[in-house]
Amino acid sequence: MASKKIKQKQKPASKEKQTFLTGFNLDNFVPSKYQIVVLAVIILLLFLYFFSPLYFEGKTFQSGDIITSKSATTYIEHHSDGFTLWNPYVFGGMPAYAIAVGYKWFNLIYVAVDGARKVFSSPFAVDYAKWTFYLLALAYTMFAFFYLQTKNKLVSLLVAVATAFSTGLIVFLFIGHVTKLAAIWVFPIIFLLLFNFQTRIKFLDVLILIFFMVALFLGWHVQIIFYIFFAVMIYFIYFFLRSLLQKDNHLKKQILKSLAVFVFTVIVGLLIQSDNLTQIYEYTPYSTRGTESLVEKETGPTEKSESDFYQYATNWSFSPGEVLTFVIPSYYGFGKSTYQGPLSQNQPVEVNTYFGQMPFVDVAMYMGVIIFFLALFAIITDWKNPLVRFLTVLALIALIISFGRTLPVLYDLMFYYFPFFDKFRVPSMILVLVQLSFPILAGLGIVKIISLRNENNKKLESLIRNAMFVFGSLFVLTLLLSSPIKEWFIGRVVSAGQQYSRLQPLHDYMAEMFINDFRIAMLFTGLTFGLAYAYIKSKLSADLLVLAVCLMIVIDLFRINSRGETFTENARIEQLFEKPDYIQAIENTGDKSIYRVLNLKQDGSIGSLNQNSNFLTYFLMYDIYGYSGIKPRTIQDYYDALGSPANPTFWIMLNVKYLIFDQQVNMPSLELIYSRDKTFLYKN
Structure with a gap:
């Protein structure tokens, strides 16, 4: 396996009498053989709670x-x-x-x-509820991937929940882009099998890969499928180069064999889904994705970066500044939310307060501030882990490509020379690979923290303690300097340009949203590293640490996702079609x-x-x-x-x-x- 096996049970470092905080262990409440079932039920209950208006309220x-x-x-x-x-x-x-x-x-x-x-x-009763199936399936497949990599059930729960409720992924359900979800849920299983192939290629695993390959093609969202295959390509390149550098002949042979198996399963999957494939393949040259416009052809050649075709493809380019929305979702105004105040006579009104460079967004590309910093912790402290290295490389490449025309270092290379890439628009969509990678990295960060109690690593212990103090201090500053911070934020909105002058009446609302997000981000991150430090000092058990962090992640993501979701009566949709x-x-x-x-x-x-x-x-x-x-x-x-x-x-x-x-x-x-x-x- 590419990652280390971490035992879930940890021996107490001290012989002092156990308290609830230091002695809490899931095994004391649920027998080990039932724990996966119980955790699967917990995931389902979280779905039933969050989507209760969709499931039970019409x-x-x-x-x-x-x-x-x-x-x-x-x-x-x-x-x-x-x-x-x-x-x-x-x-x-x-x-x-x-x-x-x-x-x-x-x-x-x-x-x-x-x-x-x-x-x-x-x-x-509501038909649209069926599309949440793919988010639930994503949670379960991500749980399976992480558990079979680390054997840690509770951290697998954390990773599964963080992935399924990641704002950048769940938004596809909010806006009706459900065929994206119909492909994304297969991502963890594909990589689970590829990592299994590094050890041994079993016939049953090949059959399972064929099944999920066809499942990947069922929704036929070509762009998401392309991105998943792009991630697979990065996987093969990275681990093949690794096998050469480490002179690992067994890994090299397994990578080459698994590449052949993967290509075979793709061919089988495409043949099974050829009724869709042939239609799109034949139609693409006659579509807006397949050729330049007549107007552009008639006006003569222009610089490619200036062409309408290029502009159309890159309209939703991410920007380096918007990476900060991974930490504070409202750093660029967030997107859609519900305003209720004096401007609307205290009635709920949907507004879009985004002021970044893209034409508009529904929500920020948020994955959870705790997830973000735990992932960075894994990258810094567990860099020798090949899974950490692969996911970091994948996420970094995807992030740079997402910048599109804003920072076209990799994007232009892909756009002009990589097969089929110029057929896609919305460069920021490739951030789904970041949204899928970072929860796994965050889980590996937690696993690394759990291992520190037995390693006596003073350097990492100091890093965690300092992180606790830094984020705690920033939280205090958000309380003491609330007004200057809000004024600074409003100044950013004003300087964003005349096109955002329409947001002037909402400046106070936006600033309040920002300062609250800033506070909660620093509070939750500080608490996370504080709990980690308490665990290292034997003041907290590993299971309680993971559950506490998981609870904060759920609260954080539910809070942000609830801001971006807009429920309406299903009967009202039916009335629209009278x-x-x-x-x-x-x-x-x-x-x-x-x-x-x-x-x-x-x-x-x-x-x-x-x-x-x-x-x-x-x-x-x-x-x-x-x-x-x-x-x-x-x-x-x-x-x-x-x-x-x-x-x-x-x-x-x-x-x-x-x-x-x-x-x-x-x-x-x-x-x-x-x-x-x-x-x-x-x-x-």
Whole structure:
């Protein structure tokens, strides 16, 4: 194994009478053979508590992507064939990537995963609850990975919970990017098997890897799959070089053998999922991800770093300054939160207070301040551990790539020369690898602390004591210098630029959020190292240390995640899909011809120009607009050239017969056939 085996039981360093604090041991409460089951139940209970509004109160999350997903349900339910390869209801028609209408009975791995998800979600009334299955699965797979590496059950619990509730990962559930989660949960198992292969390659392990490889492909989020494979590539490069430097022939042979096995399982997985693969492969050259725009081609060559194609790909580039959000999530304003105060007549209102360089964010890329500093502790104190070195290298490379055009040292190299990388946008998305690596590193940091009682390492003991004093002192300073710190923070918001002047009424709210996050970060980190120091001095047992740190991590992550989540009544989502009056008016015409529709309302209502969400698909109306992360390049070229779909000649070309406005328009070619309130339906 790549990491050290640490025994969970520790002998007391002193013969003094044991107290509850020094003698606490999980074995005294739960027999060893039942502990994994009990810890698995604890993880489940944490999910039931945190997601109780979703599970038991009839609430769900609301976002454009969630609404877009629901918009397709009517089409899928009414499609007559088993699979649909074409969606005619958005952008005048586009490939549907083999969306399954029927049950994939021929894919037994799909049957197994889908069946497990259905069993999990069956007690819950809200359909969206099923997507939390993947976060729960991530917790369990991460527990398995860490436990089989260290044999420490309680630290495995800490790592599992920290990973599943990491703000940078759980946000995918909040905003409807659930296919990312459908891939991410497989990450720990893939690496668990790869590390097993370093010792011996078993046939059963190969079969398990094939199963999870197919599971990885089921959600078919190509970008996340790419990042996981990128992490695997770093793994093989790192351990192969390690085997050469250490002249470890056995490791070298096992790495080469496991590489062959991994490639084989990938091929098998791709063949099983080829119905999806072939669709995307054939469509990509005709999409916005596969080629430059017509406008860019017509304007002639430009510097690559200045091109629209490059700008589109790098819009969500992370920045070195935003690394501080790993420690203080509101350092750049956080993202979405709920304001309730005098500005809103004490009513809860969702606001976005982010003022960094990206266009916007939903939440900060936070993983927990305790996790961050424990991971750094592992990197500093356990550097000889090959698992620590590998995860550090992986996280550092991912972090540098995430900077995108902000610091394009590695990003440009990948963008221009690495296969398929230029098809992806949102460079900051690769931070999922950091979010997955740091909890493991933090767990190894705790394991290292547990080992110190028997090592008598005065240098590391002093490091922990000094960390306790430093973070404790910073906590005290946040209490004494609250006003100057808040003024400094507001100054940063003001200096961020004119585009953030809209945040001026919220400056006090933002500053208060920042100072509270700062205080809690320093308090929890100081307490963590204080507890570690108490453990080293035999004032605390190892199990109580881990449980106390785990409790603080849960409190911290639940606090931040609750800020970023926005629950709404599930019934309200259903009401959004009540048939609009303009759809009913079109149906009342009795028009049986083939035609397309365009909603040009600009009032922000669902289905309008700026919030299309593929809403008309729900009513089986053929729209020439829509929403997709991989739009057809041809129709996007029209939008780019025309400026918008609001062009009468364009309507004729695409057979647009009915148009919806939020005000009257005076155009000779349009006939008003229905009006009510702010809805005006015209026939072209």
